[in-house]
Every structure is written in C-alpha cells, then in structure tokens.
Amino acid sequence: MNRFGTALYPSLIIIVMFIVFFVSALDAQSVDTNQWNINDVTQPQKSFREPDVFPSTLWIATQLIPSPQVISVQNEGLKFSLRWQVTPVLYSFGINRKLSPWRLLVAEPLVRQNGSIEIFLTPEWLNLTEKFKTNWLFRSGIRAYVPLYRRGEYLSGSLATSYYNYNGEQGVSYEAGIYLFFGILGFQATYSPNMKSSPWIFTLRLRYF
Amino acid sequence: MKPLITVLIILQFLIYNLSCSAIRATTNTIEESISSLFKSPRKLQDKITDPYRPDARLSVLWVGHATALIQIEDKMILTDPVFTTTVGQFSKRYVEPGIDPQDLPELDAVLISHMHIEHLSPASLDMFESKIKSLLIPAGGLVYIPNYDFEINELQKWQTWEKDGLIITAVPTSHNGWRYGLDDAWMKTSYTGYVIEYKSIKVYFGGDTGYNNTFFKETGKRFPEIDLALLPIAPIHPREYSWKRHADPKSAIRISRELGAKRLMPIHYDTFPESIDTLGEATATLKAEMDKENLTSDQVAILSIGEQRIFIYRNQEQTNL
Numbered sequence: 067m068n069r070f071g072t073a074l075y076p077s078l079i080i081i082v083m084f085i086v087f088f089v090s091a092l093d094a095q096s097v098d099t100n101q102w103n104i105n106d107v108t109q110p111q112k113s114f115r116e117p118d119v120f121p122s123t124l125w126i127a128t129q130l131i132p133s134p135q136v137i138s139v140q141n142e143g144l145k146f147s148l149r150w151q152v153t154p155v156l157y158s159f160g161i162n163r164k165l166s167p168w169r170l171l172v173a174e175p176l177v178r179q180n181g182s183i184e185i186f187l188t189p190e191w192l193n194l195t196e197k198f199k200t201n202w203l204f205r206s207g208i209r210a211y212v213p214l215y216r217r218g219e220y221l222s223g224s225l226a227t228s229y230y231n232y233n234g235e236q237g238v239s240y241e242a243g244i245y246l247f248f249g250i251l252g253f254q255a256t257y258s259p260n261m262k263s264s265p266w267i268f269t270l271r272l273r274y275f
Numbered sequence: 276m277k278p279l280i281t282v283l284i285i286l287q288f289l290i291y292n293l294s295c296s297a298i299r300a301t302t303n304t305i306e307e308s309i310s311s312l313f314k315s316p317r318k319l320q321d322k323i324t325d326p327y328r329p330d331a332r333l334s335v336l337w338v339g340h341a342t343a344l345i346q347i348e349d350k351m352i353l354t355d356p357v358f359t360t361t362v363g364q365f366s367k368r369y370v371e372p373g374i375d376p377q378d379l380p381e382l383d384a385v386l387i388s389h390m391h392i393e394h395l396s397p398a399s400l401d402m403f404e405s406k407i408k409s410l411l412i413p414a415g416g417l418v419y420i421p422n423y424d425f426e427i428n429e430l431q432k433w434q435t436w437e438k439d440g441l442i443i444t445a446v447p448t449s450h451n452g453w454r455y456g457l458d459d460a461w462m463k464t465s466y467t468g469y470v471i472e473y474k475s476i477k478v479y480f481g482g483d484t485g486y487n488n489t490f491f492k493e494t495g496k497r498f499p500e501i502d503l504a505l506l507p508i509a510p511i512h513p514r515e516y517s518w519k520r521h522a523d524p525k526s527a528i529r530i531s532r533e534l535g536a537k538r539l540m541p542i543h544y545d546t547f548p549e550s551i552d553t554l555g556e557a558t559a560t561l562k563a564e565m566d567k568e569n570l571t572s573d574q575v576a577i578l579s580i581g582e583q584r585i586f587i588y589r590n591q592e593q594t595n596l
Contacts, residue, residue: 115415115429116418117458120460122457124457124460125457160421161418162422162427163422164417165417165418174454175455176397176418176421216359217397217421220364220398247363247365248363274457275458
C-alpha cells in the first residue's frame with residue numbers, strides 16, 4: 067500500500083463519522099425552541115443567542131505559545147522541538163443542539179472537549195538539522211475529541227490522522243491524545259511509520275481555546 | 276487597558292483553578308496550602324434528606340457557596356447548583372454539599388446566575404437531570420450548557436419567565452459572563468440576578484455581584500417588598516480589584532437596603548478557596564457590620580452549610596422587619 071493509501075483509510079473512517087454526526091445534528095436542530103411561556107418585558111426573544119466568538123488580540127497571542135515536544139531520533143536519542151496548532155474548522159457535537167455547531171479558528175474548551183471533530187494545521191520545528199529553514203514540518207489532518215469525564219472539561223481524549231511534509235518527504239501520521247484542565251493541558255503521541263529518522267513525537271500540548 | 280484587564284481575568288481564572296495556592300501561601304504556611312489539596316471536604320452530620328417543609332411558606336436550605344434550595348409554598352427552586360468535590364479540577368471544596376443530590380426534590384426551576392465554574396457545573400446538573408423541570412440562564416449562556424432533556428430558557432435583563440404561577444425575572448447585577456477568561460471578549464451578557472415571585476412572596480437571588488448605585492435601587496422599585504435577598508459577601512480581598520464584581524459584607528448590606536429587602540441571607544463564602552480571604556473572615560466581618568448597623572439575626576440570617584431555615588411559616592402573617 068502506498069503512502070496515500072495508508073492515509074486514505076483512517077481519513078475515510080473519520081470523514082464517515084463526521085457525516086453521521088453532521089446529519090444527526092441537523093436533525094436535532096429542528097427541535098422547536100418556542101416551548102416556553104415568556105412574558106417579555108423588554109424585547110421578544112424566542113431563540114437563543116449565538117456567542118459572537120472571534121479571534122481577539124489576546125487569543126492570537128495565546129496561539130503563538132508553542133507546545134513543547136520530544137522526538138525520538140534514530141541513533142541520537144530524544145530531541146526537543148516545538149509545535150503550533152491552528153484549527154480552521156471545528157464541528158462540535160457536544161455543544162447544545164440549539165446553537166450552531168461550527169467554529170472557525172476559535173473554539174471554546176467545552177465546545178471542543180465535549181465532543182468535536184476538527185481540521186487542523188500544524189507547523190512544527192523539529193530541531194533535526196543545523197539549518198533553521200530545513201527543520202520545519204507541516205502537517206494537516208483531522209482530529210476527533212471525545213469527552214471522558216465531566217463533559218470533557220476534566221478529561222477528554224482524541225484520535226487523529228494527518229499528512230505531513232518535511233523537506234519534501236511526505237507521509238501519514240497517527241495521533242492519540244489525552245487532555246486535562248479544560249483541554250488546556252494535554253499529552254499527544256504521534257506516530258509516523260514512514261518517517262524513518264524520527265517516527266515518534268511526544269507533545270505536551272498547551273492550548274488555550 | 277483592555278488587554279490588561281483580560282490578563283487579570285485570566286489570572287483570576289487560573290487562581291480559581293489552582294486553589295489560590297500561591298496567594299494563600301502569603302497568609303498561610305506553604306505546608307497548609309499544599310495539604311489542603313489532599314484534604315477531604317469536611318463531613319456534615321445529620322444532613323437533611325427530605326427538604327420539603329409542609330409548614331413553610333418560605334424556607335431556604337444553604338447547600339454551600341451560591342447553591343441554595345428555596346421553597347416557596349409548593350414550589351422548589353435551586354440556585355447555581357454545584358455538588359462536585361472540586362471546581363476547575365484542582366479547587367477542592369472545604370465542606371461537602373449541604374444536601375446530597377439524590378435527596379433533592381423535584382425542582383420547578385433551577386437558576387444559573389453566570390458561567391463561572393463555581394456557579395455553572397454541568398457535572399452537577401448531570402447528577403439530578405431527571406428532577407429538573409426548567410433551567411433559567413442569562414442571555415448568551417447556552418453555549419456552556421450541554422444537551423439536556425429539561426427545558427432551558429435564556430432570559431435577558433428584565434425579562435420574565437412564568438410557569439404555573441411561578442414568576443422569575445432576570446435582573447441586572449455587576450459582574451461578568453466569562454467561563455474561561457479569554458471568552459470575556461465576547462461573553463458580554465451572560466450574567467444576571469433573579470427575582471422569584473410566587474403567591475405574593477418575593478425572593479431576590481444575586482448570584483455573584485458587586486455594588487452598583489443604580490441596579491439595586493431600580494430592582495427594588497420594580498419589585499417592592501422583597502421578602503428575602505440572597506446576596507454574596509465574599510471574596511472580600513483584594514478589595515481594590517474585586518469591588519466592582521464582588522460584594523463584601525458591607526456592600527451586601529447596602530445592596531439589601533437599596534433592594535428594600537426585609538431579610539438578607541449571605542451566600543458565596545467559605546465553600547471553595549477563591550481568594551486571599553481566610554475561613555470565617557466573611558462572617559466575622561458581616562457580624563461586625565451588623566453590630567454597627569444595629570441589624571438583628573432576623574434581619575440578617577447567617578446559615579451554616581446544610582442548615583435549613585423557615586423564614587415565613589404557613590400560618591404566619593408577613594411582618595416588616
């Protein structure tokens with residue numbers, strides 16, 4: 067099986083999961099919200115207010131904080147490296163059904179950790195060569211979060227698959243993660259079977275929103 | 276200035292969650308701060324298992340912090356329910372909840388004042404979901420309420436919800452609506468107080484609020500003759516930072532007066548570590564203020580966690596205290 071085929075199967079599984087959740091959520095959104103008796107004193111409000119989530123300056127600043135990671139390098143042992151993460155799109159199946167499940171870039175901890183699927187982009191500085199330019203790895207992938215305890219705010223897990231490009235070398239990676247403290251603190255293990263120099267990456271994920 | 280305030284808010288969020296270890300170390304010993312993380316909450320003896328009081332027109336059972344079970348005749352209302360041992364994973368409660376969740380009665384309404392982790396606890400709602408008939412939350416708060424089977428209503432300020440004669444109105448407070456700190460940028464409306472009305476009895480629930488020179492006068496004007504006001508009295512320190520968001524005992528008395536409330540019941544103290552206040556400081560300060568203001572224990576009812584007090588009996592005429 068070629069590299070593309072290796073990536074295809076896990077990606078397809080997650081995409082099918084995504085479609086199932088999407089269809090079920092569409093169905094759930096048709097629930098009638100006009101079920102209570104509100105005698106409005108100021109202005110009528112028969113629907114719920116969507117949060118105006120946006121990438122604030124401080125949010126951007128927090129996203130610049132990298133997650134430290136160690137990579138296992140053949141014949142050299144462990145090396146320190148860094149990872150950043152961006153979520154272009156997230157679909158939450160843990161958010162209340164009466165609100166939009168979609169998030170662009172910014173996702174609140176409960177919205178993400180209580181069950182969601184996200185597309186992610188990850189620049190990583192691997193510290194494998196002496197030149198700064200040749201140390202960058204870029205990956206894009208899809209990740210599913212599941213709540214494990216207290217709606218995911220105390221404990222949640224994730225599974226992901228991604229496709230990476232490191233100096234022209236491309237391949238698929240598999241990742242498992244576990245998260246505490248509203249998802250701010252996490253541990254991720256990434257395995258890239260075709261990356262001979264450093265197949266394992268262990269990340270202490272620091273992420274605030 | 277705004278980013279600085281947001282950074283302070285994030286710090287406050289972290290302080291809530293890290294049990295204030297670093298700050299409390301300034302007043303307590305380091306050993307005490309660390310050991311508090313490993314201590315079990317103090318057990319309560321003889322907890323009430325059947326909180327419905329047939330002889331009461333108005334009674335309150337203080338569960339701890341801002342959680343109070345209010346009975347008005349045949350209606351049961353629960354405020355800001357938190358029954359978990361910790362909030363925010365690391366902040367452990369000093370005392371166990373004043374009633375076990377399985378002993379809660381059917382709840383006609385559950386009120387959430389705002390989104391902070393020691394006021395909105397989805398894990399606690401999970402414990403007695405089947406007993407909740409209606410959940411009332413401030414406008415914009417639904418994003419932090421996961422899916423439940425019970426009815427959920429968002430109320431804007433001065434908006435009223437009514438069911439079977441039970442009338443609940445969202446009223447303004449001076450606080451904030453974030454849950455995680457950074458969301459302060461867009462969670463601008465998700466905090467409120469409530470006035471509960473049923474069969475001519477009125478109860479004010481302040482959740483967590485600082486003093487404001489118009490909100491409470493206006494609420495008092497719109498809801499004259501409030502029988503009981505549940506008001507926060509802590510955190511007291513650091514006052515220069517928290518006065519806008521948190522009432523101390525002195526401002527709680529002032530708020531109660533501006534509301535025109537006949538009685539004040541203090542809440543929001545000595546349950547979770549959340550500031551540099553020491554245990555017992557809030558009640559000691561409140562008692563000193565009561566002495567200064569010549570207030571009696573009928574006018575300011577200080578309950579212990581787990582204590583239930585009947586404020587108006589069924590056969591009792593209402594009195595202006």
